[in-house]
Amino acid sequence: MNDNLHTAQFFERSEKLQACIHCGLCLEHCPTYLVTGEEMSSPRGRIYLMKAVEEGSISATDEMFVSHEGSCVVCRSCETACPSGVQFGILMEQTREIINERAGVSLFREFIYTKLIGSPILTRILQVPIAALAITRLARLFEKTFDRRSFPLKRFASSIALLPDQVPFPHRRNSVYRSTAAKRGSVGLLIGCIGDLFTARINDATISVLNKMGYDVHIIPEIACCGALSAHAGFGEHARELALKTISALESATIDYYIANIAGCGAMLKDYPKLFEGHPEYERATRVRGTIRDISEFLLEFHEDDLLKMNLMLPKKKTIGYQAPCHLYHGQQIKDAPAELLKLVRNTDVFAFEENEICCGSAGTHNIEHPEMGEALLERKMIIITSRTPDIVATANAGCLMQLQLGVRDRDLPIPVMHVIEVVNSAMSGSIA
Numbered sequence: 001m002n003d004n005l006h007t008a009q010f011f012e013r014s015e016k017l018q019a020c021i022h023c024g025l026c027l028e029h030c031p032t033y034l035v036t037g038e039e040m041s042s043p044r045g046r047i048y049l050m051k052a053v054e055e056g057s058i059s060a061t062d063e064m065f066v067s068h069e070g071s072c073v074v075c076r077s078c079e080t081a082c083p084s085g086v087q088f089g090i091l092m093e094q095t096r097e098i099i100n101e102r103a104g105v106s107l108f109r110e111f112i113y114t115k116l117i118g119s120p121i122l123t124r125i126l127q128v129p130i131a132a133l134a135i136t137r138l139a140r141l142f143e144k145t146f147d148r149r150s151f152p153l154k155r156f157a158s159s160i161a162l163l164p165d166q167v168p169f170p171h172r173r174n175s176v177y178r179s180t181a182a183k184r185g186s187v188g189l190l191i192g193c194i195g196d197l198f199t200a201r202i203n204d205a206t207i208s209v210l211n212k213m214g215y216d217v218h219i220i221p222e223i224a225c226c227g228a229l230s231a232h233a234g235f236g237e238h239a240r241e242l243a244l245k246t247i248s249a250l251e252s253a254t255i256d257y258y259i260a261n262i263a264g265c266g267a268m269l270k271d272y273p274k275l276f277e278g279h280p281e282y283e284r285a286t287r288v289r290g291t292i293r294d295i296s297e298f299l300l301e302f303h304e305d306d307l308l309k310m311n312l313m314l315p316k317k318k319t320i321g322y323q324a325p326c327h328l329y330h331g332q333q334i335k336d337a338p339a340e341l342l343k344l345v346r347n348t349d350v351f352a353f354e355e356n357e358i359c360c361g362s363a364g365t366h367n368i369e370h371p372e373m374g375e376a377l378l379e380r381k382m383i384i385i386t387s388r389t390p391d392i393v394a395t396a397n398a399g400c401l402m403q404l405q406l407g408v409r410d411r412d413l414p415i416p417v418m419h420v421i422e423v424v425n426s427a428m429s430g431s432i433a
């Protein structure tokens with residue numbers, strides 16, 4: 001282990017590695033193994049390689065190690081399948097931290113994961129060229145002109161393909177959105193560092209639903225980013241800095257609960273205790289965890305009866321196929337709540353897609369950093385979606401929404417892709433066609 005790394009982050013790492021009993025029950029649940037069929041691209045294979053580095057039999061800069069650990073989408077499907085309780089997510093984040101430390105990182109990656117992520121100013125500046133590309137339709141023109149799968153700069157082409165058609169400018173810093181019904185309480189909302197840039201409509205819908213349910217919604221300006229993207233990419237120190245800022249802000253906020261509508265961010269907030277294992281801030285991280293709820297979880301836990309009484313209904317009958325985000329299904333073990341929430345809306349026929357628990361290939365920034373794997377997983381997902389042809393595809397995470405939108409657009413399918421909370425909001429306001 002590298003002495004420069006934060007030793008607390010590696011508390012009991014070898015014990016965590018020893019928990020794997022090599023049974024292989026996780027293999028058929030691992031998306032990268034399903035695509036490649038290679039043992040070293042499976043959870044068991046990756047743990048084998050991690051142990052080899054710990055024992056010194058291979059180097060952390062070994063090309064095979066770097067490539068197989070790098071191709072993991074960190075979906076944590078293996079955690080759900082594992083009978084031995086292997087904590088794969090945190091092991092993988094530590095592994096990437098070790099690789100970054102020993103093999104080094106490009107200035108570009110360092111800038112993205114330690115400077116851009118978590119900086120409201122830089123995010124706002126980035127929005128200008130992104131919005132220009134989207135609004136002038138140049139992103140779509142590029143997409144139509146070049147096949148992104150064979151374009152020489154695949155990462156660039158994949159980034160362009162994911163751009164939405166409209167990019168609103170952030171307007172939410174330091175804001176409180178007041179309840180529009182009899183007041184029940186106050187909640188905070190994590191709008192996301194990139195989330196409000198690409199999918200502000202999800203935050204709009206979440207605020208609207210919570211306001212109608214009687215909550216003041218606070219956007220806490222000190223919380224710029226939960227740290228998830230940096231942690232997954234192995235920039236642990238920056239992730240812990242962002243996490244500590246978030247913890248301090250939540251400790252002083254006058255809210256009852258802190259709501260996430262992006263599954264990866266919700267999982268990260270709930271996993272802060274793992275990030276601070278063996279660290280003096282562990283207790284603070286654990287206390288804050290109790291206030292975190294995913295939006296579907298929150299509404300079902302506290303307001304299922306209220307929503308039933310509201311008689312939510314779509315004007316026309318719609319079939320809705322639900323695709324679970326990995327960081328909700330596996331990371332937070334929230335498997336049914338989003339579909340259950342959708343079922344409270346009348347005039348719908350809600351079902352979960354086959355292989356619902358397998359990653360769609362988005363995985364934060366993985367589809368940009370590893371476009372081939374992202375495309376292979378998206379293709380697998382779209383075969384399932386096209387075989388069911390729902391009226392609406394619903395999911396519960398911004399990244400999955402953008403990835404599935406790309407898959408739908410590639411195939412010219414007239415199927416809207418919506419966040420679950422957008423469907424609920426539409427049913428409340430009668431705005432869905």
Ligand code: SF4
Nearest residue numbers: 030072073075076078
């Ligand atoms: S986190 Fe997902 S991709 Fe990575 S090893 Fe586990 S199941 Fe496979």
Ligand code: SF4
Nearest residue numbers: 020021023024026082
């Ligand atoms: S299921 Fe768990 S114990 Fe079995 S091989 Fe996979 S990670 Fe190891």
